[in-house]
Amino acid sequence: MLERSGYTKLRVKMILTTLGFSLIPLLILGYTIYRQFEISHTNKILQNLNHITENKRRTLDLFLNERLSQLTAIAYTHRLQYFLEPETFERVFTLLQARSKYYIDLGIIDHNGDHVVYTGPYQTIRTANYKDEEWFQQVQAKGIYISDVFMGRRNYPHFIIAVMRREGDKSWILRATIDSDIFDSLVQSDQLGANGDAFLLNAENILQSKPRFGPRLLGKMDLGAFSRFPGVRSEMIEVGGKQYLFGLAWLENKNWLLAIRDDPTEELMPLKRTRHLVWVILAGGLLLIAGGTVLTSTTIIAQLVRSEREKATLNASLTQSSKMASLGKMAAGVAHEVNNPLAIIKEKAGWMRDLLSEEDLKASPNFKEYEDAITKIEYHVTRAKDVTHRLLGFARRMDPIHEDIDINQVLNQTITFLENEARYRAIEIHTAFQKDLPFVASDSAQLQQVFLNIIDNAIDAIGKDGGITIRTQAVHDPDEVIISITDTGPGISAEKLDKIFDPFFTTKKVGEGTGLGLTISFSIIQKLGGKINVESQEGQGATFIISLPLRKA
Numbered sequence: 001m002l003e004r005s006g007y008t009k010l011r012v013k014m015i016l017t018t019l020g021f022s023l024i025p026l027l028i029l030g031y032t033i034y035r036q037f038e039i040s041h042t043n044k045i046l047q048n049l050n051h052i053t054e055n056k057r058r059t060l061d062l063f064l065n066e067r068l069s070q071l072t073a074i075a076y077t078h079r080l081q082y083f084l085e086p087e088t089f090e091r092v093f094t095l096l097q098a099r100s101k102y103y104i105d106l107g108i109i110d111h112n113g114d115h116v117v118y119t120g121p122y123q124t125i126r127t128a129n130y131k132d133e134e135w136f137q138q139v140q141a142k143g144i145y146i147s148d149v150f151m152g153r154r155n156y157p158h159f160i161i162a163v164m165r166r167e168g169d170k171s172w173i174l175r176a177t178i179d180s181d182i183f184d185s186l187v188q189s190d191q192l193g194a195n196g197d198a199f200l201l202n203a204e205n206i207l208q209s210k211p212r213f214g215p216r217l218l219g220k221m222d223l224g225a226f227s228r229f230p231g232v233r234s235e236m237i238e239v240g241g242k243q244y245l246f247g248l249a250w251l252e253n254k255n256w257l258l259a260i261r262d263d264p265t266e267e268l269m270p271l272k273r274t275r276h277l278v279w280v281i282l283a284g285g286l287l288l289i290a291g292g293t294v295l296t297s298t299t300i301i302a303q304l305v306r307s308e309r310e311k312a313t314l315n316a317s318l319t320q321s322s323k324m325a326s327l328g329k330m331a332a333g334v335a336h337e338v339n340n341p342l343a344i345i346k347e348k349a350g351w352m353r354d355l356l357s358e359e360d361l362k363a364s365p366n367f368k369e370y371e372d373a374i375t376k377i378e379y380h381v382t383r384a385k386d387v388t389h390r391l392l393g394f395a396r397r398m399d400p401i402h403e404d405i406d407i408n409q410v411l412n413q414t415i416t417f418l419e420n421e422a423r424y425r426a427i428e429i430h431t432a433f434q435k436d437l438p439f440v441a442s443d444s445a446q447l448q449q450v451f452l453n454i455i456d457n458a459i460d461a462i463g464k465d466g467g468i469t470i471r472t473q474a475v476h477d478p479d480e481v482i483i484s485i486t487d488t489g490p491g492i493s494a495e496k497l498d499k500i501f502d503p504f505f506t507t508k509k510v511g512e513g514t515g516l517g518l519t520i521s522f523s524i525i526q527k528l529g530g531k532i533n534v535e536s537q538e539g540q541g542a543t544f545i546i547s548l549p550l551r552k553a
């Protein structure tokens, strides 16, 4: 049988192996699913961001293009002379405003930088001269000009679009002021989520539209230096100590950078949820597998322990049986060989006794000694014959008969044999018999011998003052009758417990016990198809338990 620690080791090994084989694939699977989801989710986010950025850039370019073509069309359809009539110019402006309410005012500036005609709410700027201003130089050089957003004389965020027309050797400029609020509404939209943002930056990182978070319009928003690049780009940029994903695109008509900021927490929410889900599934799987493994290993080990124990019991009883068998053979031989000499010794001793009664021998001074010696020889021969008789009985035991017997009745009879002896030693015999105990198919004479042996032993063990309790009980599955005989004697030490059924094991004085009582009892019960067991602890009495099958096995 394996040691206790051996079972523990085996169990740990089983658990670890099963866990290893099932957990590793589970973890790999979980990780793969999560990675796959993460990749496709990130791709989706990037695609979405690029899409929004590209759309907005197109809208903004379209807006600027439209303004440019409107103004170019106006400048090139009529000569300067035509616009110098204030009502005419007013009408042109009204027409423009009808197309887009974001036009604030409109003016024409001659090649000297003087405002020659103006229509709009800021009449004070009529007299302004722009000759030295940078934008004036740029229109002269390039023909068209779109300014950055600025506050200017109007003290209101706006930008200007200017178109130059040459007429003969002179040139004039048609200039419109446009409310830059338009960019806020074009750039912002609800596509951006709760924490997303979008804004326009000029080449110096000055905000050209109002962001939802961070600095105000015309404030500085440093995303780093980006030289112009074609198309759309997405990049992780740190703003205010936090990393954000940005979609970036340069406008075609103006050196402005469109920046769309993604809301990271919102966008990563599904990813986080997936990670949680994966963890929960993994943890659940782990618990299930661990529970299952522990349960299985416990069951298997328990089964193993049980069968090992059964094997050990079987082995013990086989050993006992083989001891009995060899003892039986030996006993028959010894008894046979010893019996004849014993018979002769007994006969010769009788003959000597007869001779002693003759007169001349009676007169011998040693007559008394001779007589004592013969008595002793006869006594010891009788004792020896007793042993050989028991041995022969044990060896040539008759096959038991099987008749229906009432165990309670057999026990009562046995008790009557021993009652006097018990009373003499102040030992009380109690009985606790089950009423209507079913009959047992067995051999009453042989059973009586067993009960006698055991109760006799109990009386010997107690010596004086004590009690013996005899119980009977029927049990089911298997159908058996259980007889237990408990005494208040000194009990049996663990070391002796292993030997008490062995032939010739006795603790009694020479002449008082042969050590065959329990050996014979064991073999009888075994032949009757039952079992005999003993439970005892030193100092706490002993209990012999016999179980007999109701029917012959």
Ligand SMILES: Nc1ncnc2c1ncn2[C@@H]1O[C@H](COP(=O)(O)OP(=O)(O)OP(=O)(O)O)[C@@H](O)[C@H]1O
Binding pocket: 453, 457, 458, 461, 487, 489, 490, 491, 492, 500, 501, 505, 506, 507, 508, 512, 513, 514, 515, 516, 517, 518, 519, 542
């Ligand atoms: N009820 C008991 N309490 C304590 N020891 C016991 C009890 N029954 C038996 N023993 C021990 O077991 C030994 C063997 O018993 P067993 O009946 O086989 O032989 P014995 O009683 O010594 O001799 P025999 O029965 O042949 O006259 C006893 O000597 C005794 O030491």
Ligand SMILES: [Mg+2]
Binding pocket: 453, 456, 457, 513, 517, 518
């Ligand atoms: Mg005995």
